[in-house]
Amino acid sequence: xxxxxxxxxxxxxxxxxxxxxxFESLKHPVSIIGKDGLIKYGNRAYQEFFNAGxxxxxxxxxxxxxxxxxxxxxxxxxxxxxGSEKRCFAIVxxxxxxxxxxxxxxxxMFSGSEIDSILALMIIVDDRLLSFDRSTLSxxxxxxxxxxxxxxxxxxxxxxxxxxxxQIIKCSHSFEGFIxxxxxxxxxxxxxxxxxxxxxxxxxxxxxxxxxxxxxxxFRRIGEAKVAARDEDKKIVxxxxxxxxxxxxxxxxxxxxxxxTKIKELKDKVNAASRIRLFTxxxxxxxxxxxxxxxxxxxxxxxxxQVTEKESVIEGIQMIEDSALEIAGQVKRIQNxxxxxxxxxxxxxxxxxxxxxxSIEFSKMQFKVYNIDNTKHIRVEKKYFSGMYVNTNTxxxxxxxxxxxxxxxxxxxxxxxxxITLRQNHDLHLVVEAEKEPAPAAAGAPPAFVNIFSGTDIRxxxxxxxxxxxxxxxxxxxxxxxxxxxxxxxxxEKRESDDIEYRLRDLDILIVEDExxxxxxxxEMFDKMGNRVFVCGNGKAAVEExxxxxxxxxxTDYGIPGITGIELSARVKEIKESTxxxxxxxxxxxxxxxxxxxxDLFLPKPFKLDVLLKKMAKLLSxxxx
Numbered sequence: 001x002x003x004x005x006x007x008x009x010x011x012x013x014x015x016x017x018x019x020x021x022x023f024e025s026l027k028h029p030v031s032i033i034g035k036d037g038l039i040k041y042g043n044r045a046y047q048e049f050f051n052a053g054x055x056x057x058x059x060x061x062x063x064x065x066x067x068x069x070x071x072x073x074x075x076x077x078x079x080x081x082x083g084s085e086k087r088c089f090a091i092v093x094x095x096x097x098x099x100x101x102x103x104x105x106x107x108x109m110f111s112g113s114e115i116d117s118i119l120a121l122m123i124i125v126d127d128r129l130l131s132f133d134r135s136t137l138s139x140x141x142x143x144x145x146x147x148x149x150x151x152x153x154x155x156x157x158x159x160x161x162x163x164x165x166x167q168i169i170k171c172s173h174s175f176e177g178f179i180x181x182x183x184x185x186x187x188x189x190x191x192x193x194x195x196x197x198x199x200x201x202x203x204x205x206x207x208x209x210x211x212x213x214x215x216x217x218x219f220r221r222i223g224e225a226k227v228a229a230r231d232e233d234k235k236i237v238x239x240x241x242x243x244x245x246x247x248x249x250x251x252x253x254x255x256x257x258x259x260x261t262k263i264k265e266l267k268d269k270v271n272a273a274s275r276i277r278l279f280t281x282x283x284x285x286x287x288x289x290x291x292x293x294x295x296x297x298x299x300x301x302x303x304x305x306q307v308t309e310k311e312s313v314i315e316g317i318q319m320i321e322d323s324a325l326e327i328a329g330q331v332k333r334i335q336n337x338x339x340x341x342x343x344x345x346x347x348x349x350x351x352x353x354x355x356x357x358x359s360i361e362f363s364k365m366q367f368k369v370y371n372i373d374n375t376k377h378i379r380v381e382k383k384y385f386s387g388m389y390v391n392t393n394t395x396x397x398x399x400x401x402x403x404x405x406x407x408x409x410x411x412x413x414x415x416x417x418x419x420i421t422l423r424q425n426h427d428l429h430l431v432v433e434a435e436k437e438p439a440p441a442a443a444g445a446p447p448a449f450v451n452i453f454s455g456t457d458i459r460x461x462x463x464x465x466x467x468x469x470x471x472x473x474x475x476x477x478x479x480x481x482x483x484x485x486x487x488x489x490x491x492x493e494k495r496e497s498d499d500i501e502y503r504l505r506d507l508d509i510l511i512v513e514d515e516x517x518x519x520x521x522x523x524e525m526f527d528k529m530g531n532r533v534f535v536c537g538n539g540k541a542a543v544e545e546x547x548x549x550x551x552x553x554x555x556t557d558y559g560i561p562g563i564t565g566i567e568l569s570a571r572v573k574e575i576k577e578s579t580x581x582x583x584x585x586x587x588x589x590x591x592x593x594x595x596x597x598x599x600d601l602f603l604p605k606p607f608k609l610d611v612l613l614k615k616m617a618k619l620l621s622x623x624x625x
Contacts, residue, residue: 029122032109035081040117049122065090072153073104075173080106080118084182101125158237158257161244164213166194166206169252178259180230201225205239205255212243212253219243227257235261295586295606296517303521303609348394349490353384355394356422356430359401366406377415380405386424392465392488400467401430403458404480408432411478428489433479504617505530508549512542512556512568513584522555525609539563543571550576553616558585570598580619582612 020041023030029046031039042050065073069090076086085107092100105121152159158175160168171186185191195202208220219242227235237257244252301320360380367378390397409418411434421431458480459469468483509526513519514537523533534551536542539562546554554572558565569581581598586605601615 026121028124031120031122033077033118033120035116037077046122065092075153076104076106077118080108081115083108083115155256158259159254160197161252161254162194162209163252164250166209168192168194175257178229178235178257179227197227198225199228205241208241209253209255212241213250215250224260235259236264237261296515296521298606299518299521299525299609303525347392349389349391350394352386352388352390352422352428352430352484355390355398356382356384356401356420359398359405360420362398362402363405363409367409376409376412378409378412379417380420381417382420384422386422386428388424388428388484389490390484390488391490396461396465397467400458400462400465401432401482403461404430404432404469404482407458408434408478408480411436427486428484430482430484431479432482433477435477436475504613504620507531507553507620508551509533509553509555510536510542510546510551512536512539512554512560512565514538514557514560537561539565539568542568546572546575551579553580553582553620555582555584558583566595566598569595573598578623580616580623582616 020030020032020043023043026043027045029049030043031046032041034040069088072088073090076088079086085105087103087105090102090104092102101124103123103125105123107119107121108115109117109119152161152170152172155172155174157172158178159172160175161170163169167190168186171183173183176183176186179186179192179197181192194205198205205222205225208222211217212220219240222239222241225237225239227237229235237259240256240258241253242256243250244254297320360382364380367376405418405420412418416434418432418434421433423429423431462469462482466485466488468485470481470483472479472481504526507526509531511519511522511526511533513522513535519535519537523535526533534545534549536545537560539560542554542556542560543563551572554569556565556568560568563571565583565585569583572579572581580600582601582603583599584603584605584607600619603612603615
C-alpha cells in the first residue's frame, strides 16, 4: 500500500471530505485508497493517527507497516479490488521503536458496476504501545484464534483441509488460484469435493486420509495425482497428507499439493524428442538408400531415352522418370525438415511455389496424425497466381509458412478446408484462410497443432527475413496474410546458360562409388563420351589409385567405406590442386559450403545426368579460362 505525502493528503481531504463526511465522526482511522494504491482521503482520526504532531507515533511514510505484514496487506488489498471484503492484521511501525497492533478492514467501493476504490477501516487492538516481545506473543495468539493458521494465507503451494467426514473445510489462497474456484464456492457452495477434484485418484487419497485419522501413520506421501481445474485443464501434482492435531486429538488432515504439471510436460517432451531422434535416424538411413535407388532409376531411364527411338517405349520410360522425380521431390521435402540441407541464415534462390508446396506437405503430415484418430479432417485448397522466386533464408521461410498453415488450421475444430492463395497486385502476398465452424469446440476437443517456434509469435520470427504478417479474424473466418518485401523477389531464377557444350572428352576420371549399379552407369556414360575411367569401391583404394595416376576429375560419393567423400576430396587436392572434385550424396549435408575449397561441386542424390554433365562442363570451362 502506497502513502502520499502529508500535504497531498490534506489537500485531497479538503477537496473531497464532503463526499465522505460520515467518516469524520468515527474515532477509528478511515481512508479511501485508489486503484493505484495511493491514499485519496483520510478522516480526522486517520490524520491524527499518522500525523497528529505526536512525536511518539510519528511514522516513516515509506514503510508504515511492520515488514512481516506488508505482504498480507497487499494480498488483502488485491482481493478487495476483485470485489471481496477482506480483513487482515498488521503492526504499525513507529520511529521510536514501538509497534501499534491494528486490524484493517477493507471494503470495495463501486462506481456503477465498477470498483473504483477501497475503503480501509483501522481498529487499534490495544491503545497502549506494547513492547515488541509482548505484542508479538499476544498478536500470534490472537491471530491463531481469529485467522486460523497463517500458512493457509501465505503458502505458495495449494493446500486443502479435510474433516473426518472427508469434506473440504478450509483451503489456502493459493488453492483458489490453482483450481479456479473462490473460497466461498469451495467451502460454502461445495462446488469442489475430493471426488470432483481428484477423479479416479480420489479413492486412494480417501484411504490415505482415513489411515491418518485412525492413527495408523503420521503422514503419507501419495505421489502423483491428477487434479481437475475449473477450466477443465488437467494438472498433475505430488500429494503429501499430514494430520492437524488440537488438544492431542486429530481433528482434520491437510493435503498439500506440489504442482509438477510443467515438469511432467517437459519430461514428456524429452521422451518424445528421444523417440523423434530415433525415428529421424532410421528415416535418414532409409531416405539415403531410397535416394541411391532413385538415382539408378533416373540415370538408367535417361540413358535409355538417348538410345531408344520407338515412341511407345519412350513414353513408358518418361513415365518411369516422372514418377521417380516425383518421389525424389517428396524425399527432399522430408529431408529438408528432419535434417536440413540449408545452414541457418543461408540465403538461397528458390521458386516460392516450391517452398509453399513443401510447407503444405509437412503440414499434411500433422493432419494425418489427427485423421488416424478421427479427431480432425482438414483439406487444403491452393491457388497460385504468381511464379516469383525468392532470394532469402528459404529454410526459415518454409518453417514460417508451415507455422502459418498450422495456426490457421487450429480454427477448424473437426472438419474443414484451409485455402492457400498466392497473388501479386502491387505487392506479393500469401493468404492462408479457414472458415470457422458454427458450433464451439466441445469439451475434450483435440489439442492445437504444435507451433514450430515453441510458442514464439510467428511475426517476431518473420521479422528476421523482413516478412510482414497480418492476422485477420471475423466470427466466420480466420486468416493470416504474409506480405513479401520486393527486395527479396526476383522474376525468375538465375539459371546457368544452356549454351555450354558438353566438352567432356579425353579426360582421366576417377569414380568412387559403392553402389554397383551407379558405378556401371557413370563409367559406361563417360567411357562412351571418350574418357578414360577408373572405378573404386572404397576411399583407401581411391587414394592409392590417385597417387599412382593423377586424375583430372574425381566423382565420389560421400558415404564410401573407409573415409568420407569430403576427406577423399581433401587428400586429392593436396596431391593435385587442379583436379575437379565432385561430391555426390544421398544424405542431406548441412555444412558442405564450409568445404568450398575442397569440394568444387556438390550434387544431392538423386540427380539427373544432364545436370551433372552441364555443371561439370562449366567447371572445366572455367578452369581452362
